[in-house]
Amino acid sequence: MDDVSEVVRIPLGGGGEEPTEQRASPPPADWFTLAARAAVGLVSLGAEASIQIIRIASGTPERDLGPLTSDSVALLAGAALGLAIEAVRTAAALAELGWRAAGPPASFIIGTVAEAPRRAGADLLDRWNQSWREERPEVQAVANAVAVEATRRAIDLVLDQLDLTQLVLDHVDINRIVASVDLNEVVEQLDVDAIVGRVDLDGVAARIDVDTVADRLDIERVIARLDLAKLSLEVIERIDLPEIIRTSTGTVASESVRVVRMQTFGADRAISGLVNRMLGRSTTGGSADRGDLDATGD
Amino acid sequence: MTETEPPAILTVPAEARSFQGDRAGIVSRVLANAIDLAILVVVLGAGYLGWSAWLFLRRGASFRFPTVTYQGTYVVGAIVLTLLFTVAWSTTGRSYGDRLLGLRVIGRRGDRLGLAAAFVRAVLCVAFPPLLFWAIVDRRSVQDLVLRTAVIYDWAEQPRSSPPPDPS
Numbered sequence: 001m002d003d004v005s006e007v008v009r010i011p012l013g014g015g016g017e018e019p020t021e022q023r024a025s026p027p028p029a030d031w032f033t034l035a036a037r038a039a040v041g042l043v044s045l046g047a048e049a050s051i052q053i054i055r056i057a058s059g060t061p062e063r064d065l066g067p068l069t070s071d072s073v074a075l076l077a078g079a080a081l082g083l084a085i086e087a088v089r090t091a092a093a094l095a096e097l098g099w100r101a102a103g104p105p106a107s108f109i110i111g112t113v114a115e116a117p118r119r120a121g122a123d124l125l126d127r128w129n130q131s132w133r134e135e136r137p138e139v140q141a142v143a144n145a146v147a148v149e150a151t152r153r154a155i156d157l158v159l160d161q162l163d164l165t166q167l168v169l170d171h172v173d174i175n176r177i178v179a180s181v182d183l184n185e186v187v188e189q190l191d192v193d194a195i196v197g198r199v200d201l202d203g204v205a206a207r208i209d210v211d212t213v214a215d216r217l218d219i220e221r222v223i224a225r226l227d228l229a230k231l232s233l234e235v236i237e238r239i240d241l242p243e244i245i246r247t248s249t250g251t252v253a254s255e256s257v258r259v260v261r262m263q264t265f266g267a268d269r270a271i272s273g274l275v276n277r278m279l280g281r282s283t284t285g286g287s288a289d290r291g292d293l294d295a296t297g298d
Numbered sequence: 299m300t301e302t303e304p305p306a307i308l309t310v311p312a313e314a315r316s317f318q319g320d321r322a323g324i325v326s327r328v329l330a331n332a333i334d335l336a337i338l339v340v341v342l343g344a345g346y347l348g349w350s351a352w353l354f355l356r357r358g359a360s361f362r363f364p365t366v367t368y369q370g371t372y373v374v375g376a377i378v379l380t381l382l383f384t385v386a387w388s389t390t391g392r393s394y395g396d397r398l399l400g401l402r403v404i405g406r407r408g409d410r411l412g413l414a415a416a417f418v419r420a421v422l423c424v425a426f427p428p429l430l431f432w433a434i435v436d437r438r439s440v441q442d443l444v445l446r447t448a449v450i451y452d453w454a455e456q457p458r459s460s461p462p463p464d465p466s
Contacts, residue, residue: 243312258311261326261400261453265314268323275434 037085044081310453314400321437322449327400329432333395338379341372345378376424383420388413392452402452411447419445 168174237243252282311320337361341460348366354361386393391402391410403419411419422441429440431450442448 240312241312255398257398258314260398262314264326264329264399265317265323266452267325271325271434272323272437279435 035088039084039088044085190255310400312441314451314453317451318453322399322433322451323437324431324433324453326401326451327439328401330393330395330401331427331430333398334379334382336395337394338375338382341378341382342375345374347383379421380417380424382434383423384413384417386416387419388416396449400451400453402448403447403449406446415445415447419447430457 319449336354346364350361350363351365386396387403388411390397391404396402403411403416405415419441422444423439426440431439432443436443438448
């Protein structure tokens with residue numbers, strides 16, 4: 001009960017325009033009469049209640065007052081109330097008459113007097129509105145910038161306090177997300193050449209199982225492109241295959257021939273050296289012989 | 299030999315590779331000729347025996363070993379030796395003695411001698427053997443000087459495939 005009684009009820013919607021309606025349509029005369037009767041009734045009830053309270057307080061029983069006293073009071077009260085009602089009715093009639101007589105001029109005066117402030121207020125509002133319209137883009141831009149910056153900083157502050165990665169790992173089904181991605185379309189947008197350029201192909205090649213690759217090669221085609229004769233000769237020369245064959249399958253005869261050849265070569269060189277010394281020629285050995293030779297095959 | 303050519307397989311021992319292609323000295327050449335003369339003796343003896351066998355088949359009981367004179371033997375030996383040298387030098391470039399000693403006869407361009415050149419050289423060598431000893435001085439015999447041939451160390455079985463350019 002306290003809540004209801006203490007609520008301050010504020011008239012909403014059209015409260016400010018109530019005087020205008022009152023001016024346009026004055027209340028009926030019965031309104032005053034009804035209000036007066038209600039007031040008188042209230043006063044009567046109040047009076048009766050007061051008397052009752054006084055009587056209880058004084059301890060005087062109702063019968064002790066006597067019929068005359070009770071009736072007198074009632075008579076006086078009724079007379080007073082009737083008078084009051086009549087007075088109110090008269091006043092209401094007068095007021096209605098006065099209102100009808102003075103209503104239009106009063107409305108004119110009130111309208112005239114109130115029009116200037118109202119127009120001034122409207123003009124002021126228009127100017128403010130116009131000013132707002134002119135300033136609106138810039139103000140909105142500034143407001144947007146401020147809002148964006150503020151939002152960004154706020155988000156940064158929030159993000160600094162959060163471990164987003166852990167949050168995502170805890171609460172997001174990444175497999176489901178990946179399954180919903182069209183990887184082919186992603187790959188088409190990639191610059192694969194640039195990616196390959198960043199790859200250590202040597203390192204990759206070192207990890208390749210060459211045997212598996214070799215199994216898939218057409219070896220015969222590769223061999224067909226090789227100069228096997230030249231390659232074989234180079235190999236034979238490098239490993240000194242003739243020497244290997246000689247040492248492994250040499251016979252006494254070939255070894256004897258070899259010794260005889262070397263000994264005769266030594267004898268040739270000795271005699272040449274002796275002759276050269278006798279003739280006073282420079283002895284440069286085989287190279288001189290080769291240099292003088294017209295047809296040695298070198 | 300240039301680097302663009304395929305490498306030749308050297309069948310000669312490593313210690314002998316340094317002097318392959320050099321002119322042969324007098325010892326090698328004389329020894330080779332001595333072996334060739336021994337071969338000639340064997341050939342002549344075989345020829346003699348063959349001829350005797352032929353006469354034995356023809357004459358039967360009246361067979362007697364044919365008598366050979368020094369002049370006849372020398373002429374026949376010279377002819378046979380010339381033929382042997384000609385065939386040897388024009389085909390493999392080396393006689394049997396040359397082959398044992400690892401020598402080879404080559405022409406002015408380092409190639410094998412032609413049949414005519416081989417025959418002329420064989421005639422000169424057989425007719426004037428002492429001219430060989432000029433090789434003591436020059437490592438070239440007079441025959442080599444005349445015919446512009448050479449005898450070189452070549453232990454390889456196959457002659458060299460790339461003749462040197464003509465120095466003249």
